[in-house]
Amino acid sequence: MKKLVVGILAHVDAGKTTLSESMLYLSGRIRQLGRVDHQNAFLDYDMQERNRGITIFSKQAIINWKDVEITLIDTPGHADFSAEMERTLQILDYAIVVINGLDGVQTHSETIWNLLSHYHIPTFLFINKMDITSYSQEHLLGNIQSRLDEHCFDFTNQDEIFFESIALVDDDLLDEYMEHQTIQTQSLIPYIQQRKIFPVYFGSALKTDGVTVFMDALDTYTKEPCYPDEFGAQVYKVTHEGGHRLTHVKIVGGSLKTKEKIKDDEKVDQIRRYSGHKYEMLEIATPGMVVALKGLSSIQPGEGLGYKQTSLSPLLSSYMNYRIVLPDDCDQHQMLKNLQQLSQEDPTLHVTYHQELDEIHIQLMGEIQIEILKNIIQERFHVDVSFDQGQILYKETILNPVEGVGHFEPLRHYAEVHLLLEPLEVGSGLQFETDCSEDVLSRSYQRLILTHLQEKEHLGVLTGSPITDMKITLLCGKAHQKHTEGGDFREATYRAVRQGLKMAQSILLEPYYQFRLEIPSTCLSRALYDIEQMHGTFEMPDTSLETIIIEGEAPVACMQNYHQEVIAYSKGKGKLSCSLKGYQPCHNQDEVIEKIGYDSETDMHYPTGSVFCAHGAGFYVSWDQVRSYMHIQSGLKEKTVSTSQQTTRTYANEDEELDDIFTRTYGPVQRRLADDYYRKEPVQESMQVKMKPECLLIDGYNVIHAWDELKDLASVNLGSARERLIDILSNYQGYRQCLMIIVFDAYKVKDNQGTLEKNHNVYVVYTKEAQTADMYIERVTHHLASDYRVIVATSDALEQTIVIGRGARRMSSRELKLEVEALGQEKFDEFLRKQEKSRNFLLEDIQKLKTKE
Known part of the structure; x- marks a missing residue:
C-alpha cells in the first residue's frame, strides 16, 4: 500500500473541514459525520476551534482507501493563521485545494496557489457546494483556469474534448493521443506530479456528493515518493501537551526508533502517530509517516534531521x-x-x-x-x-549597489570588513555569499563573517526597520596576527552593513493587501473613491452587472478597518476579503519616517561608523569619513561588458579600475600612507573609546554537544570531553586575555553544594543541586554586567534571549568554535612565518664548508 501525505487547503468557509470529515466517514475512519456548525467535527477538537467554527491549528488523520494510505493534514483557512498553514507545506506529497462553488476563486485562494507553486507541490482541486451554487461547472472551471492555471482540467468528464485539451500540454502526450485517440492514466501521473496538470473535481462535501470519485482519483493519479535508505526527517511543527514538548516531523528517509539519539545528541523518548486527538505509540517510524517525537528540546520548525537540509524560507510573515x-x-x-x-x-x-x-x-x-x-x-x-x-x-531596502566598510580597532583589537550590498527583486529576502580570496582572508574568518551576517536581524537607517530584498557579499577583510580576538569581526561586520546602508539610497517598504471587494452597483462610485484615497490600485470592473467585483492592491495601513465601512455604506450587502500580497514601496515614506523619528547616528546598538586606534586609544570615525581611514583597498571590481549599446571600460591594472569606480561614485579619493593612519593631532577625550574588560561565560555541556569532536568523545567518556574542552578554552583564553568562566550542570547530583575552581587560566564552575547552568549564567550575567562586557556562549535560543535582556551579548556554540579555529590558525601561521626567518638547510652548510676548504 502506497503512503501519501496530503494537505487540504482553502479559503475560510470553502468547506475544507467538511470535506475532511466526509473523506474520514467514507473511508470508515469515523462512524458518524460531524459538522463544523454542530461543533463535533473530528479534526476541530480544540475548544476555541469549536466555539469559533474555524480551524486554528493544523492536525492530521489517517485514511485508508483502496490501495493508498493517506495522512491527511487539515490546515487553517483564515488568513490570520496562514503561517500555520504554510509550515505544513514542507511535508506534503500532494495538496487538495477546496474552492467554494458559491464564490469561485478568492484572493486567499490565489495566495495558497502561489505558496503551492513556491514549494512545488502537485495539486488536486475540489469545487465544493455544487448543490447550492448558481454557477455551472463550465463557468467555475473557466474562473479557475483564468485566475490559477490554464492547465486545470475537469477530470469528471473524460470525453474527446478532455483528451484533446490534455494533449496540448506536452508533445509526448500529443503523440500518444494522435496514435491511440486517448491517453492512458499512467501517462498522466508524472505530469500531475510535476505540476503540469491539475485535476479538478466537483461535488458537495456536506452531502458526500462526488467525494467517492475524488478519493478514487487520489488513489489512481498519485505516486508514492521514493525515499533513500539514509535517515532523514523534516520538522514542521512544535506543540506542548501535558507539560511535554512534541516535535512533529515527517520521515523522509531510513527509519527512526525510540531511544535513538539524533541531532545535538538529543534522544527520542516516544514516537506518537496521531489521528485526530488520539495517537498510537510506535517503536519505529518509517518513510512517509508523520509522527510526533517526545524528548527533543531544542529542534525548531523548519529544521532538517539526518540527511535532510533546512527547508525553504517561509514566504508569509507577520506585518x-x-x-x-x-x-x-x-x-x-x-x-x-x-x-x-x-x-x-x-x-x-x-x-x-x-x-x-x-x-x-x-x-x-x-x-x-x-x-x-x-x-x-x-x-x-x-x-x-x-x-x-x-x-x-515596515521594512527597508536599497535601490543601488554600494560597498559597505567596517573597521574595529580599539586597543589590542583589530578587524576590517568590506561588503557589497546589492538590491534584489521584491520578495527575495536576504542572501549572503562570499567573493573573497583565501589569500586575502582565511576561510575560517570568512565563515565567521557570514555567520555574523546571518545571526541577527539587521536594521535599516531610515526608520530602524529590518532590511530585506538584498544580497550581501563579502568582498575582502583583514585580521591582525596578534590582536584579532573574538567579537572583533562581529563588530566590523555589523558596522560594514550599516555604513553601506548609509551610503546607499534606501527606501521604505510597507505591507500591501490584495483585496476583492464585492458590492452592489449603486455603491461603485463610493468604492472607487475610497480605493483611490487609500492609495490602492484596481482593475476596472464590469459595470453592467448588479453586483460588481473590484480586485486590486492597497496598503495595509490604509485598508485595515475598511471592511466596517463597506458593511455600512452597502447596508450589509457588500463583502471585502483581503490577503497579504507582500511588501512594496511605502506610499507615504516621508510622513512615516518623520513620525517614527529614528536617528541612525544616535542608535548605540547599531553604530554606522568605525573605531580606529591612535596613540594607544581608540577613536570613532563617522560613516561618511570612514572610507579614507580604511587599511585595505576596496574589493569592488567592475565587469567589462562587450555590447554595442553599453559603454565599456578597460583598465591597465586593478588600482586604476578602483580609482575610476570610486571617483565616479564618491568623488576624488585621497590616498593615505601607512603613517597617516595614526593621527598626529591629539585625540579629544570625548572621541576616545574606553572598553570595559571582557567576560566570556560558556555553557559547557551545550558546547560539548554542539562540537562534533567533543560530542563523539562524550559518548565514550564525558569526563574526558570536559577536560578536552577546558584545555581548548584555556589555550583560547591565552590569546583573548579575558575573564573566562566555564559552567557545567551538576543540578541532578544529590546534596551537591557546587564548586568553583581555577584551572590554569580559566574558572570552572559546577552548579549546585537544583541549579541549572542557565540559572547560574543568568545570575552571574546580571552581577557582572556593570563592570564587564559580558558575552554568553550557548546555542540555547531561550537562554540567548534572556541574557540579552540582562545586558549581555550572545555567541552561539558554533560561532565560538569558528572563532577558536580562526584564532588558532592565525597564531599557527604566525609561528610558521617566524620559523621561516631562521631556518637552515644542511646542504647550504655543507656548501659553506667546501668553500672555506
Whole structure:
C-alpha cells in the first residue's frame, strides 16, 4: 500500500473541514459525520476551534482507501493563521485545494496557489457546494483556469474534448493521443506530479456528493515518493501537551526508533502517530509517516534531521507589531520565557524584549490571532494579558549597489570588513555569499563573517526597520596576527552593513493587501473613491452587472478597518476579503519616517561608523569619513561588458579600475600612507573609546554537544570531553586575555553544594543541586554586567534571549568554535612565518664548508 501525505487547503468557509470529515466517514475512519456548525467535527477538537467554527491549528488523520494510505493534514483557512498553514507545506506529497462553488476563486485562494507553486507541490482541486451554487461547472472551471492555471482540467468528464485539451500540454502526450485517440492514466501521473496538470473535481462535501470519485482519483493519479535508505526527517511543527514538548516531523528517509539519539545528541523518548486527538505509540517510524517525537528540546520548525537540509524560507510573515501589556503582579522575565515557548510553536510570533523600554513586543497577523493568543496565554500560563493598538511592521531596502566598510580597532583589537550590498527583486529576502580570496582572508574568518551576517536581524537607517530584498557579499577583510580576538569581526561586520546602508539610497517598504471587494452597483462610485484615497490600485470592473467585483492592491495601513465601512455604506450587502500580497514601496515614506523619528547616528546598538586606534586609544570615525581611514583597498571590481549599446571600460591594472569606480561614485579619493593612519593631532577625550574588560561565560555541556569532536568523545567518556574542552578554552583564553568562566550542570547530583575552581587560566564552575547552568549564567550575567562586557556562549535560543535582556551579548556554540579555529590558525601561521626567518638547510652548510676548504 502506497503512503501519501496530503494537505487540504482553502479559503475560510470553502468547506475544507467538511470535506475532511466526509473523506474520514467514507473511508470508515469515523462512524458518524460531524459538522463544523454542530461543533463535533473530528479534526476541530480544540475548544476555541469549536466555539469559533474555524480551524486554528493544523492536525492530521489517517485514511485508508483502496490501495493508498493517506495522512491527511487539515490546515487553517483564515488568513490570520496562514503561517500555520504554510509550515505544513514542507511535508506534503500532494495538496487538495477546496474552492467554494458559491464564490469561485478568492484572493486567499490565489495566495495558497502561489505558496503551492513556491514549494512545488502537485495539486488536486475540489469545487465544493455544487448543490447550492448558481454557477455551472463550465463557468467555475473557466474562473479557475483564468485566475490559477490554464492547465486545470475537469477530470469528471473524460470525453474527446478532455483528451484533446490534455494533449496540448506536452508533445509526448500529443503523440500518444494522435496514435491511440486517448491517453492512458499512467501517462498522466508524472505530469500531475510535476505540476503540469491539475485535476479538478466537483461535488458537495456536506452531502458526500462526488467525494467517492475524488478519493478514487487520489488513489489512481498519485505516486508514492521514493525515499533513500539514509535517515532523514523534516520538522514542521512544535506543540506542548501535558507539560511535554512534541516535535512533529515527517520521515523522509531510513527509519527512526525510540531511544535513538539524533541531532545535538538529543534522544527520542516516544514516537506518537496521531489521528485526530488520539495517537498510537510506535517503536519505529518509517518513510512517509508523520509522527510526533517526545524528548527533543531544542529542534525548531523548519529544521532538517539526518540527511535532510533546512527547508525553504517561509514566504508569509507577520506585518503588525504589538506591545504586550502585563498585569502589575506579573513576572516579566517569566512571561518572556513563556512567550518564547509559544514562539517555538509559531516562529512568526517573533517575541522580542526591548531593554530600553522594558517592554515585550510580539508580531501578529490580525485581530482574531490576538484573541486566540490571549486565550492560550490564559489557559496555559494563567495570566490575563492585553495588547496595545499595534503598529505596521515596515521594512527597508536599497535601490543601488554600494560597498559597505567596517573597521574595529580599539586597543589590542583589530578587524576590517568590506561588503557589497546589492538590491534584489521584491520578495527575495536576504542572501549572503562570499567573493573573497583565501589569500586575502582565511576561510575560517570568512565563515565567521557570514555567520555574523546571518545571526541577527539587521536594521535599516531610515526608520530602524529590518532590511530585506538584498544580497550581501563579502568582498575582502583583514585580521591582525596578534590582536584579532573574538567579537572583533562581529563588530566590523555589523558596522560594514550599516555604513553601506548609509551610503546607499534606501527606501521604505510597507505591507500591501490584495483585496476583492464585492458590492452592489449603486455603491461603485463610493468604492472607487475610497480605493483611490487609500492609495490602492484596481482593475476596472464590469459595470453592467448588479453586483460588481473590484480586485486590486492597497496598503495595509490604509485598508485595515475598511471592511466596517463597506458593511455600512452597502447596508450589509457588500463583502471585502483581503490577503497579504507582500511588501512594496511605502506610499507615504516621508510622513512615516518623520513620525517614527529614528536617528541612525544616535542608535548605540547599531553604530554606522568605525573605531580606529591612535596613540594607544581608540577613536570613532563617522560613516561618511570612514572610507579614507580604511587599511585595505576596496574589493569592488567592475565587469567589462562587450555590447554595442553599453559603454565599456578597460583598465591597465586593478588600482586604476578602483580609482575610476570610486571617483565616479564618491568623488576624488585621497590616498593615505601607512603613517597617516595614526593621527598626529591629539585625540579629544570625548572621541576616545574606553572598553570595559571582557567576560566570556560558556555553557559547557551545550558546547560539548554542539562540537562534533567533543560530542563523539562524550559518548565514550564525558569526563574526558570536559577536560578536552577546558584545555581548548584555556589555550583560547591565552590569546583573548579575558575573564573566562566555564559552567557545567551538576543540578541532578544529590546534596551537591557546587564548586568553583581555577584551572590554569580559566574558572570552572559546577552548579549546585537544583541549579541549572542557565540559572547560574543568568545570575552571574546580571552581577557582572556593570563592570564587564559580558558575552554568553550557548546555542540555547531561550537562554540567548534572556541574557540579552540582562545586558549581555550572545555567541552561539558554533560561532565560538569558528572563532577558536580562526584564532588558532592565525597564531599557527604566525609561528610558521617566524620559523621561516631562521631556518637552515644542511646542504647550504655543507656548501659553506667546501668553500672555506
